[in-house]
Every structure is written in structure tokens, then in C-alpha cells.
Amino acid sequence: MGAVKAAMGFTLAVGTFLQHLINGLTLGAIYGLIAIGYTMVYGIIRMINFAHGEIYMIGAFIAVTTFTLLLGAGVTSVPLALVIVLAISCTFTAAYGWTIERVAYRPLRTAPKLAPFISAIGMSILLQNFVMLTQGARSKSLPPVMTGGVTLWHDGDFSLGLTNIQMFIILLTVALMAGFTLVINRTALGRAQRACEQDRTMAALLGINVDRTISLTFVLGAGLAAVAGVMVTLYYGVIDFYIGFLAGMKAFTAAVLGGIGSLPGAMLGGLLIGLIEAFFSGYVSSAYKDVAAFSILILVLVVRPSGLLGRPDIEKV
Amino acid sequence: MTEPLLDVQGLTMRFGGLLAVDGVDLTAERNRITALIGPNGAGKTTIFNCLTGFYKPTAGRLLLRHPARGPIELQKLKGYGVARTGVVRTFQNIRLFPSMTVLENLLVAQHQALMPRSVFSFAGLLNLKGWRAAEEAAVETARDWLRRLDLLAVADEEAGNLSYGMQRRVEIARAMSTNPLLLCLDEPAAGLNPRETRALAELLVGIRAEHGIGILLIEHDMGLVMDISDHIVVVDHGARIAAGTPAEIRNDERVIKAYLGEPDADDVATAGGGAH
Amino acid sequence: MAAPASTSIPVAHRLRDAGIAGLVAMALAVPFLGLRTVNLDQGLVVQANLAYVPLAGAVVFLGRLVLGLLAAPLAKAVAPLAAWRPPAAAQRLRAWGGPLLVLAAVALPFLPFANRYVIDLGTTALIYILLATGLNITVGLAGLLDLGFAAFYAIGAYTCALTTTQLHWGFWPALVAGGLASSLFAVLLSLPILRLRGDYLAIVTLGFGEITRIVILNWQGLTGGPNGVSGIARPTLFGLTFDRRAPAGGHTFSEVTGIAYAPEHRLIFLYLVILALTALAAYTVARLRRLPIGRAWEALREDEIACRSLGINPTMVKVSAYASGALMGGLAGCFFAARQGFVSPESFGFMESATILAIVVLGGMGSQAGVIIAALFIVVLPELARGFADYRMLAFGLAMILIMIWKPGGLLSGRLPTIRLSNAKPKSVAEAA
């Protein structure tokens, strides 16, 4: 009897662990996608785009509006709805990303270091309040769009599940990451980006259109943030105008943790933050989950000041 | 003969696979100008960086015979600690405090002396007499160096707004305001016109005569080096290939070869031209 | 660059440019102005107000066109203003600027138009000036970006709250404790992270700010969690309170002075207390800038490597900058707690840190006068816009962007030298005279 109970306890523990792992990976995928926007922008213009969290929030709002419209129009095919929502949300959010850079950051490209940062904080406040004023301060909850999932393991009261949404999030993130790595490593845009990262003046002299490269970087980052916004809308079903702040802060933490400027680093950092959050809330305390994330960040930076996958910057004397 | 002020033995600095400095021996004496020459990329600046605590050498001993504190092994000190022993440097790519005035630059240099006199700012906050006297003395020191380097007229200008030649002079004045024991100059004549270079030569000779300090000089201007150095050390590919008086170096085959090996033969011409 | 519009740009080009801007604005307007999701009983529905879309496009089109045409003449008109430098005599008056300003501020509550509202607003502005004066040391002088300054504000506030409510200390000892606790906290926090450079340091300070807030929010036993702490001791004047009735064993201000009790007295007293604290802080910073420590802060901002080459220990300089800034943050926090009589975690979120940082940067990094102007701007502007309560944060964000574009170095970006050789009389001359 005792042995059976112990064994059951053990499998239950493993099951719980796996459930936290799945939840953490899902969350981490979302953070990672937002983090890429931070890391790319930082890589190319050395600036913390503080309004990037708001871009993600805008993506989520457009997703809610589009889903609601599609439901109203009687679209019942989930895959079709997903494709339409992703396309619309990415397009419009990318337009926001492009405009923000054009209006608030480009005039400050040669300004003292903190000026674009303050401008970004201003943009973040502006966008939050813009969305609050136009869409209302109350949170929006969407009826579940995507339901169902697979039960991986079942035992008495406990069941370990992977929902379709989680699968969708993880698979889409993997696909996007793969595609993105290709873009950055193989295309002219990727080369232009890397050239601008190294030396913007030199890149311009070599005939690279620096302005366009930077604009495209914002567009791509915003597109990915929009995907994250769609995902979070599906996953939680509830959003409000304030979600960008915390998510943005965590995604930025993820970017720094992974090594800012590094794409795989952003993804790794996102996953780590997601996992820390899931495991810490599961096993220790959900109130302090963000404390855990920030503490890990600080510890990592103290040991490896350039983050996990970042290139250490050599001090030139 | 007394023992040298600075005794560098077997200094080695490795960056990953690159051996930038390879077992270099070097001495510097008080009242002497010791020049460190060699083609670009030979490892001269790296030697300075090791000496002044910016890099931890891979191997070697950097012994400073401090008149008051006795022998000090510089490689064991923290970065900023080296300057406190009186080993002060300038940088190949000038490092001033650009938006502070020239005078302020020279006062920052006297931080070590002034900090205790401000009693960690308390005496300074209360503007006590002892502090005021200390500050006046510091300003006088600065004024002396500004005068010697012909910078009095620009004392209240932002350092970053000055011409290149002036910025070089400010950096030397700033280093001298610390009242150093060993002054390490990294290419001080780079970018100076011939007149400025002559003034620099006079200045260094003057400092050597009056201040009883040692001068270590990295320089590409062979005319200057041959004129004012007492002792020359030549490095190439991180290793020391020759050392001696200017006359000895001028005729050293290895040195000529090291410079001829360079695609840019200008240096040799200058080295030859230095023989006047 | 913000396309420097010169009059030579052909009109067709301008029209095209404005047209593109208008089209983009229309696209951006569709999902937010044009469509609005509303919560109804049966769930979300989308309401269409598509008329807003062409409206937004037209506004942006015209705005862009008019601004483009006006930019050049406007810049020309403003140029002499921007180039204007006060004459030398006025420069000398600058030394008197501080004391005069303080005098004017002391007089404020006794002026005819000074009602409760004005005094209260003045008190709030002064709290922000004190906070920004502290942060200005870290960011403006030492060049260390700090995105979590509200943590020090919070620690000062909670130290005050807890020492007065739990230990029954008076306001003044609590004030000292608040400042010191913040400072100590800053030293402990900064030691492990000072190796980090630039933006990494910034993100870590952001993390510390959040950690502090979350801990305060969740440590129910000590801090009361989201409910906060109430019943914090009010400031007293040599032991006299400003209450209507004296507390047991105490006396009130009106009893002792014979001035009839008025509730405004407390407000005026609070205002004068924070004015004194702020003036003292500003004076201290002005003096510190002229001392070795202050010069080392600025030198560190300019070039850390050069500092090391002169024997300056960067760690000590950074720690002292953090600690001095935090001290002022702690004092401000403590005063804030005592003024409200109540503290809760929501006063110390990231927006608070961002606001204080915005004051420093908008004012012009390192400039005390800039801090004062920017703090007044940031506190008073939203108040003036009170009628448009809904739009004031929107306007606030917009103003931050516009000011940065207009003056990227901040409103007062020039740096004043801490000493001039021409003023320090040479010894030889002085003796000869």
C-alpha cells in the first residue's frame, strides 16, 4: 500500500512538474517574441525602445477587435480566423511600429543618449492613454476561440494536458524563430542590419539605406510583438490597455538576460523568464514570481555582465 | 648607479591566441627619458596598459621603487591603485573630460590629494579654512602647469572644444598636476605640427631636469625620440628586439629590419632623418 | 533628422509628404478610432465610427502641411531668442538667483491668491524638485542611469511610516532615519552591480525598483500590503502640533502662539518644511559640485577610464553618487508619508521613477534650475489640464516627446563651470596688490 502511494505521489510530482514546464514554455515563447523586438532595436540603434510593450498591447487589441468582427460575421473556421487575425494584427501593428520610429525616435538619432529613451517613455504613456481613451479602461474578454487539447497523462484527479492553444503558441514561435534566423543570416536585410549594428556611418557610405534598415527593424519587431499579442489574447482571453507595461518590462529583462543584441539570446531569455515565472509560482509563491525573475536577471548580470549569449564588450583603452 | 625607478621583467600579455607582449624587459629611471618605439601593433600601448593597471598581465613583474613606500609590485594593484603610486599616463586617443573646463580637468587630477583635505566633503560643505587653503593650493598647481603648457588663456574653456594640439597639452598638464613619479606618454606628438612638437620636446626636457621624475615615452616621431631620449627600447611583434642609447639604436640592424619590414617605409626615413 | 524644412522644398513634394502622413494616420486610426470594442451584456461587440478615420487623416495631412510651411519662418523667428545670452552683469546676478527664488517661495503662501489648493500644489512640486535633485546627482552628474529611483522614495516613506506608527517616533527623527535608510539601501544595492555599464545598469535598477515595490506589496505583516500604513505622525514645530486640540501631554501651535487655529496653518507649515529641505538639498548639491567628490562624479560621467588613470576609484564615486541621491529620495519619501499621513505601494510604481527621471532629463541633465522648471511643468501642467482630465496623461506623453525633439539636451542644457580661473585671483598678484 505504502509503496503504491509513494509511487503515485512520485508520478504526481513529475506530472505537476511537467505541467509547470508546459505553462512556462508557453509563457516564455510569448516573452521571447516580444524580446526580439527589444533586442533588434537595441542592436541597431543602441536604444531601449520603451514603447515596445505598448506595441504588443496594440497587437492584442487589434486581435480582439478582429476576432469580434469575425465572430459577428459568422466565420466559424478557427484556422481561417487565426490567419486573418494574425495578418491584420501584424499589418496594423507594424504600421504603428514604423510610425513610432519615424515620429519619436528618428529625429533624436544623434541626440544625447537619454533623449530617445525619454521620448520612448513619453510614447509609451501616449499609446497607453490613447488606447484607454479610444477603447475604454475596462478589460476586454474574448469568448474562447480555440478550445480543446490533448491529455498527455491522466491519473485520478490529476491530468497533464497540453491545450491546442499552447501547442499553437509553441509551434508558431518555433516556426517564426526559424524563419527569422534565416532572414537575419541569409537576406540582404539581415546583412544591412548587421552592418548598421557595427558602424552606421560606414554602412551608409557603402550604400546601405540606413533609415530604411532601421525602419524595417521596427516593422519586424512590431510584427513579432503583434503575434505575441494575438497569442496572449488567445491564451488568457482577457486584455486591457495596461498589459504592455509588465509584459514589456519582462520581455526587456529577457532580452538583457539572454544578452541584448542577440536573437537566440532573446528567445532563450524569454524562455527562462517564462519558466522561472511558472515554476516559482507553482512551487514557491506566485506573489513573488516577478521578484524571482528580476533577481535571476541581477545574478546573471553580476556574473556575466553581457548576458548569457551576448558578446562581452571589451573595454578599449 | 642607483637602482632604476621602474623595473619591468618578463612582461607578457596574451589576448586569446594573440601574444601581444612577449616577455619584455624594461627599465625607467628618474631624470631620464626612456622611449619605447616599434612599428604599429608592436604592443607598445599594451605595455602601457599593463603598466598602468588597465590590463592584468599574463606574466611578468612590474616593480616600482617608490621613494616613500618602498618597492611596489604594480601588477598586484587594482587598476586605479597604480596611479596612486605616482605612475600616471596619457592616452594615444586623448581622454579628457570633454564638457568640463580645462581647469576642472586639472582639479579632478588632484582628487587624491584634495579628498582628505575636504574631509570627505564635510569640511568642504562647511567651507572651512583648511579646505579653502587646500583648494587654493590646487588651483595654483593647476595654474603653474597651465602656464608651462601655454594654456592659461583657455583655462575656462570646455576641454572638448579645444584644438587637437591643445587637448594633447591639457592631457599632459592634467597628468603632471597629479605630481607623478613616472609619467607615461602614449604618442604625445601624434597630430602636432612641427612647432608644437618642438615645444613638446622642450617641455619634456624641462620636466626631466626640474622634477626629478622618470618619463616613459611612446612615440613615432623619430626626430623627437632621437633628440630627447636617454635610452630607447625597441619592440616588434610584442618582443623586445633592441635597447640602448639613440646612437646605438640608430645603427642597430634588427631595428632597421623591423621598420623596413613595414609596408610603410616613412618611419625609416624619419629615423634616418633624426640623425642630425 | 527632423527633415529641416527649408522654403526651397517644392510644394508638390510637401503635398506628397503630407499626403503619405495622412494616409498612414488613416491606417493607424482604423483599429482604434474607427472601430471600438464595447463590453455589452451578451459579450463584446464592435462599434464602427468610421467617420473618425478620414478626420484623423485630414488633421494629420493639414498639420503636416502647415507645420512644414511654418517650420522655416518659425525657426528663423526663434533663432535670435535661442542664441541670446544674458549679459555679463546678469550672469553675476545668477549667484543671487537661488536665494531670491527661495525668498519668493517663502512668500508664496502669504500672497493674496494663495489658497489651500495653491499651497498644496506648491508642496507637491517641491517634493518632486527634491526627488529630482537627488536623482540628478546619480543621472545628471555621475551619468548613472537609474530607472528605479522610486524604490528609494518608497524606503524613505515606509521607514517614516513604520518608525512613527510602530516605534512612536516623532517626525523629525523619522526623517533622519528615512534618509539614512534609503542611503544605506542604495549602498548595499549598488555594490554588487556597479561593474555593469550603461543600459545594463539601467535595467538592473529597474529590477530593483520593481522588487522593492513587490516586496512592500506582499510583506503584509510589516507593510500592511496593498492597504498601506496609516496614522503616520505629522511634522511638529519644536514639539507643537498643528491640530485643533492638543494631543495628551502636548501643545498646539495656536495655543502657544495665541494665533487662532486655522487648518491652513498645517498646510503652510508643511510647505515651509519641504521648502527648507529642498533648498538645503539644492544648496548642498551646488556645493558638492565644487568639491572633489562632485568633480569626480562629473568626471566619471565624462570618462571612467580617464578617472582610473588618475587614481580615482570608480566604485567609491558611484556608490557615493547613489547614496547621496538616495538620501534625498529618502527625505522626500519621508516627508511625503508624513504629509499624507498614509502610504501605500501604489505611489511607488515605475511611473513614479519615470516621472522623476523625466524631470531630470527634460530640465537638462545636471542643471538645478532645469530640475525646478521641469518639476513645475510636470506637476502644474496636468493640474491646469484638469478640466480635460481624460486627456491630460495623453498630453503629458506627447509633451515629453515634443520637448525631447525640440531640445534633446533638455530645457537648460548648458553646463556651468564649477570654478573659473579668471575669478580665482592668482597668489602672486594678490600679494603684490
Ligand SMILES: Nc1ncnc2c1ncn2[C@@H]1O[C@H](COP(=O)(O)OP(=O)(O)O)[C@@H](O)[C@H]1O
Ligand atoms: N584588448 C585587446 N584585445 C585583443 N587584442 C588586443 C587588445 N589590445 C591590444 N590588442 C592587440 O595587441 C596588439 C598590440 O597592440 P598595441 O599595443 O595597441 O600596439 P601599438 O601601441 O604598439 O601600436 C595588436 O595586435 C592589438 O590588436
Ligand SMILES: [Mg+2]
Ligand atoms: Mg599604440
